Amino acid sequence: MADPGEELQKSLTKSIRALSGHHRLIVVEAAADGINAYRVSRDATGVPAGRFWHRTWEDLSADGAPSKDLVVRAARLDPDAATLLACTFPDGAEPAQAIAWLQAAVPDAQTHMAPGAAIGEMLRAVIADEPLTQLYELVTLAADPTGRLRFTGRVLFPVGSRRHDTVPLDLRFHPTDDLGTALAVVSWSDRRFRLVSVQRATVPPGRYEAIAELDRPGRVRFHGLPDDPVRDDRTWDELVAAVPERLPPAPPDVHLVCAIETAGPPEQVAARLDRAGQFVRAAAAGGGRGPTVSLVAYGPHAFVRRPPPAVKVIADRRSPEDAQRVLDALRDREPGDPGYPRAAAVECALAEVERLLTAADTARPALLVIGDRPPHPASVHPSEVLPCPAAADWERALRGLQRRPGFVCGAVTDRPARRADPFWTHLAGDALAGQDAVDVPGLGARLGLGPAEPRHVPFPFDETT
Structure with a gap:
């Protein structure tokens, strides 16, 4: 007999893979303590991201019993979204009744009985294991013979890359101010790039061999540098404005x-x-x-x-x-x-x-x-x-x-x-x-x-x- 939790995870994986553009997935959990609602969609970089709401049975009750209207409202159903229903405490009267009301409200929704399943953890695991839908590139610079700087890029992970994939890097760092060097990762789709993440590393000038690891969609880790990169809150416009037109000539011996x-x-x-x-x-x-x-x-x-x-x-x-x-x-x-x-x-x-x-x-x-x-x-x-x-x-x-x-x-x-x-x-x-x-x-x-x-x-x- 198939494991209900495994079947639920397969359905979550398939539903999230099917998301594209502005499509959304609504996951509603009837749990022992109330209704959990998750809304999942892809951001501009193709990374699935979700929002979460929780209401207790006490919140959803009127005259001492759950209210159908309050339950349906707590589920945050969306007629334009795909819907997946899960009951993780089917032995409880409130979850069983709530699932029946929600099935009536969304007849075409998938429904899973998965006692004890941790929906939030499943969603995080599915998103982390998602293959990339857009190419990831590290923003780099290059100088022509006159020292004039131009933006280039180093491909990190092509479409289809998965969690824990790695790529070796050979990077040269030049002197920077106190904010350090930006390790900016961008994604490419339809000939447009979008900023995925920015980290900064404060390391002495020089050449370093490093490793880029895809931790999950939307997050890349860099290993092997003298300083562990940390989050950088500079905007893209601020970073671009900080790039000089050209490299000053190296000081003479x-x-x-x-x-x-x-x-x-x-x-x-x-x-x-x-x-x-x-x-x-x-x-x-x-x-x-x-x-x-x-x-x-x-x-x-x-x-x-x-x-x-x-x-x-x-x-x-x-x-x-x-x-x-x-x-x-x-x-x-x-x-x-x-x-x-x-x-x-x-x-x-x-x-x-x-x-x-x-x-x-x-x-x-x-x-x-x-x-x-x-x-x-x-x-x-x-x-x-x-x-x-x-x-x-x-x-x-x-x-x-x-x-x-x-x-x-x-x-x-x-x-x-x-x-x-x-x-x-x-x-x-x-x-x-x-x-x-x-x-x-x-x-x-x-x-x-x-x-x-x-x-x-x-x-x-x-x-x-």
Whole structure:
């Protein structure tokens, strides 16, 4: 003998599959506690969706017994809809009487006696197991050789796809604002698309392999991303408005050179090294194929017969990670002798940087000088500051650096910028900051250590080949 519940589920499945366009299905349950009415129809994306009403036998009674008029009204019958009747408590007097009245009201309705059946759960299961009636596509972007953006799509699930079907994805995420990247699924029918769902994921820029799973019609889950997508309440118009006309050009590769005064009070030297580390990390996060970092340490000149070198290249075109390790190791050493108090070998450091930046270096050079004392003059000077023993001329070295294409220079001094020696303003102009008030992101941007403009893109790129 056939299971009544199984027969009811088959009828529900067949009735829902038959729904199309604006057609509706009314399911009325005469249950132990009252009348349950369900109205099921397809939305614009072809997904079956239902509404539910419940009335108790007490609500439907007049003079202590169920009222035919109240029962029929509670069933929300619709002459233009298909109707399916189910009695899940046929041993009860009220459900049995209600089914008889409803059969008389809708003679052509299917009727099922299904003791104990959970109609609501059955409907949810049938809808979840529905094959798709419209193709599902993930909204993506693509850029032409000029960077101009256009909408594209990645097919996720064709018509007929079922619950738990999966498809692999290869997606590239670009930087976004705090709202993240939109994973927008649209359906296609009659050459028109409709928005099915929008989720957002906040993940670092890069390329990711992910899995899209059809959880049920109208719901797609994305697996394998660093951040689990969550519901996104942005409208389609808001998402489209957030797409820039074109991708800004990728930032050029940068060769960051940090010249650091490594002599003086220990706390000041440590602060300079820490500050250099902040800019090295900013360079690492800036984009491009990967910046290179050089580190030049300088101290005072020793006016003795055989002086130790005042300048030393301690890292030459290293990765930001390697440069950070060099800075950490230098921080653990004792600072050099402060030496001559009125100047340091900045002029020799600039000459060394000029030698370091060869013509074959294709990366854009960015120089950051972190220190306090001004340079020595090249020769006897009215300031009476002792001249450089090597007769290095900081002005000549700076002019040579400034002739290099794309060269930029900034500086951080121990004292506030307004109180620093005039040399520092001549060196860095308005890209000068004091240690007490350094805007690392701002000054880093001046040095080209990050994108010149935001690259917020609210949709992923499809990298699937």
